[in-house]
Amino acid sequence: MAISCTDPTLPSLISSQTVDSCRSLSTLKQTHAQILKSPAPSPDLSLTTKLVASYGRFGDLGSSISAFNRCGRAPDAFLFNSLIQAHIFNSLFGSALRIYVRMVEDGIVPNRFTFPLLFKACSSSFMISSGVQLHGHVVKSGLESNPFVAVGLVDMYMKNGAIGSARMVFDGMAERDVVAWNALLTGYSQNGMPAEALGVYNGMREAGVDVDFVAVASVIAACSQLRSIHQGKWVHSWVVKNGFEADVVVATALLDMYASSGGLDLAIQLFEEMVIRDLIAWNCLIACCAQNGMIEDAFKLFVEMQWSGLKPNGSSLAGILPAVGRFGALHLGKSCHGFIVRNSLELDEFVVTALMDVYAKSGDLIVARRLFNIMRNKSVVAWSSMIAGYGTHGCGDEALALFEKMQANNIKPNYITYIGVLSACAHGGFIDKGRDYFHRMVHNHGILPRVQHYTCMVDLFSRAGLLDEAMDLIDAMPIEPSAGIWGALLGGCRKHGHVGLGKYAAERLFELNSSDPGFYVLLSNIYAAAGMWADVRRVRSSMRERGLWKPAGWSSIEIGSKVHCFISGDMAHPDTNEIYKKLEEVMEEIGKAGYVPVTKVVLHDVEDDVKENVLKCHSEKLAIAYGLIRTSVGQPIRIMKSLRTCEDCHVAAKLISKVVCREIVLRDAVRFHHIKDGVCTCGDYW
Ligand code: ZN
Ligand code: ZN
Helix, strand or coil: CCCCCCCCCCHHHCCHHHHHCCCCHHHHHHHHHHHHHCCCCCCCHHHHHHHHHHHHHCCCHHHHHHHHHCCCCCCCHHHHHHHHHHHHHCCCHHHHHHHHHHHHHCCCCCCCCHHHHHHHHHHHCCCHHHHHHHHHHHHHHCCCCCHHHHHHHHHHHHHCCCHHHHHHHHHCCCCCCHHHHHHHHHHHHHCCCHHHHHHHHHHHHHCCCCCCHHHHHHHHHHHHHHCCHHHHHHHHHHHHHCCCCCCHHHHHHHHHHHHHCCCHHHHHHHHHHCCCCCHHHHHHHHHHHHHCCCHHHHHHHHHHHHHCCCCCCHHHHHHHHHHHHHCCCHHHHHHHHHHHHHCCCCCCHHHHHHHHHHHHHHCCHHHHHHHHHHCCCCCHHHHHHHHHHHHHCCCHHHHHHHHHHHHHCCCCCCHHHHHHHHHHHHHHCCHHHHHHHHHHHHHCCCCCCCHHHHHHHHHHHHHCCCHHHHHHHHHHCCCCCCHHHHHHHHHHHHHCCCHHHHHHHHHHHHHCCCCCHHHHHHHHHHHHHCCCHHHHHHHHHHHHHCCCCCCCCEEEEEECCEEEEEECCCCCCCCHHHHHHHHHHHHHHHHHCCCCCCHHHCCCCCCHHHHHHHHHCCHHHHHHHHHHHHCCCCCCEEEEECCCCCHHHHHHHHHHHHHCCCCEEEECCCCEEEEECCEECCCCCC
């Protein structure tokens, strides 16, 4: 017969089970009132123990403590345990340990349930020294051989990163059940020691221990960390053989393992075979496709997931947005943003930061800044990506102002923040500020300069023509200069026509076996500008010998949702006649405004009028012409160029922006150029 806990006719029958069955704080309080009204002088200890624990579970620690204090009998270890447990449940780990101290002072001997609770408190709050002291108490109390206590110890040491101590306790255990093995296995996996975790797994199988879901999930996580498809496949076959594959948690762990080990095909295959796909599985595959550059597939999955009846969450968006930013797919970014707004999804810090990054990387700094401003808790990641956004767009002043503001807000910059700051200085040509920030990074913030910071500084000096200072910095570097550093120096030599140092930088680059044809092109540009045609031919023939070709540069423009791509001298576009007609028209206009072709950028030693014709058909000019035809007045023309844009196209774009009164946003391999009214934000440094 079911007993109602509020039945007034049966007060004496209220038992600890009745307390246990209370599903809400109010029913618990009613039951407690019944107990207090009952004719018995005071409730027995087991009933009080239940009350103390139940109040703790419902988060009413005050009632829990008062039930303990009003017990009316001498408390035993079980009653103390329940008070400790109530405190742990409410994350008051220090108080839990103080209750234990009082328990010992009151002369109550802790039992085998007391210590695992205390270990949990120590691991949740990283109080390893208390954990070590408690280990001593365990030895003194003779509970060391109790498997329940020992497992608690292993787990506590593992969670505090004391792997050696954990192993010692485990090895000293007389009998080990699965729980003990799992504590060791999970501990290794969570401490980033996947090889050891796999070793434990093998040990378990040799010892004939039953492997359960927890162990399987830990082993798969270890394979993900090892990025070992081979080991992963082996565990996968074991999973299938033992009938675990239908479990959605195990299947999702496998999916994540294949995805992070580079087995995208296997991940997709597994996903298709999964009977039940939860949100985690979908998010995992979406993020995996996005990371592998398959953003359109990622977006398709994102839509399909909703057809299947699941609602995307912050993780779904966080998986897709970074890739959208990396590939500058503003259109997709906007779709994601619209989706968030339409579905009133929660804009947590992570999603807003990712979204902000998309806009910043795609050239829409105004929306990026608006998103940055609405963030309540701005992390160092958010500050850094907004600073970097300003830097690459040539808004150096804004970047540095934001950096100062960040410090005024007591946010400590990290090495990534400084990459943004120094690159903003390089792109803006702020030489003194660059030197100053480099100094402050090392001396005020104790950040050891990495190769990226040196690259920014060499770039800064080289662009400004301070080639000696750039070379001095390279000589003084405690780390080996990278290809990027020599490339920056080479770029400076090209800009400032320094043949000797350019040749030296190029030799260092070729020693590093750099197969980037861009560097060969830079060197041949230096020779070409100096009229050293024999050297130009030599560089070009050595490129041919090495099988390096100047990558065919292309420019693209997004019109509506379609991307149009052009190569130099392109005649393949369906609207090609219209495009060349427009181009002729614009070139004539800018000619009147004073345009003189920068012929020195053309490699071939041919007559100037031929060079002019080559220049005229550069891909960015074709894309701009198409933009002028297909976009409406007042709209910025956004062009993406796969290589560093050439000086001539830069000059032409500036003049076009002036004569047709249109803003041109040009993203090249180096940076963004916001060109308006004849002026570019790069200040002609790039
Ligand atoms: Zn060009
Ligand atoms: Zn520019």
